[in-house]
Amino acid sequence: MLVAIAGGHGQIALHLTRLLSGSGDEVRSLIRNPDHAQDVEAAGGQPVVCDLEHDGEGVVATAIEGADAVVFAAGAGPGSGAERKDTMDYGGAVKLIAAAKAAGARRYVIVSSINADPDAPGDDTFAVYLRAKGRADAAVRESGLDYTIVRPGALTNEPGTGLVATEGTGEIPREDVAATLVAVLADDGTVGSEFDLIGGDVPIADALSRARD
Numbered sequence: 001m002l003v004a005i006a007g008g009h010g011q012i013a014l015h016l017t018r019l020l021s022g023s024g025d026e027v028r029s030l031i032r033n034p035d036h037a038q039d040v041e042a043a044g045g046q047p048v049v050c051d052l053e054h055d056g057e058g059v060v061a062t063a064i065e066g067a068d069a070v071v072f073a074a075g076a077g078p079g080s081g082a083e084r085k086d087t088m089d090y091g092g093a094v095k096l097i098a099a100a101k102a103a104g105a106r107r108y109v110i111v112s113s114i115n116a117d118p119d120a121p122g123d124d125t126f127a128v129y130l131r132a133k134g135r136a137d138a139a140v141r142e143s144g145l146d147y148t149i150v151r152p153g154a155l156t157n158e159p160g161t162g163l164v165a166t167e168g169t170g171e172i173p174r175e176d177v178a179a180t181l182v183a184v185l186a187d188d189g190t191v192g193s194e195f196d197l198i199g200g201d202v203p204i205a206d207a208l209s210r211a212r213d
Helices: 011-022 034-043 057-063 082-103 125-141 174-186 204-212
Strands: 002-006 026-031 046-049 069-072 107-111 146-152 154-156 163-165 171-173 193-199
Touching (some): 011 026, 011 174, 026 034, 057 082, 069 082, 069 174, 082 107, 107 174, 163 174, 163 204, 171 174, 174 193, 174 204, 193 204
Parallel strands (some): 002 026, 002 069, 026 046, 069 107, 107 146, 146 193, 154 171, 171 193
Antiparallel strands (some): 163 193
16 A cells, blocks of 8 residues: 655654554655655655645645555644644645545545634634644545544653543554554545544554444
């Protein structure tokens, strides 16, 4: 399977790249900064310079051409202003939807956020972020693609445990988010499902089974 990852230099994306490449899958990582190519290659991915925020849909479609699945793991990142939450966390996800359709990639997995809500109240940057993520999730649902929406809780750099929960609030290691994404991509039964994701006491495969029941 060839998986294209938007936001390919992010921490979750690099964990995901290592896991996928280690299991024999191909990874094409979309990065904005060419200086990040070496990190992607070290993780086992093929870096492709593509600015999801500013490049046109055709450029993005070319970047992911041949992919069996796409993962939206991009985002404006901490410290960015409200405007970039809208153009990247929402706009980038929508542009990747259009590119996936143009490139013939039916499978779309999005890394969202716990409490993502297009109607989240408040005027602070975090509220804008939650609204952008919520709007992106809605666009994915309405895309007609074979989607899965994964909404992690607060992210940590603790070692992964392989044990998660799909309800409640709390933290989760980035490694476990990446491992869950691998399991989602390998499980057609997760198509059309969406769930929160935090650290827990249930193996990932079992948690996914419960989430789709």
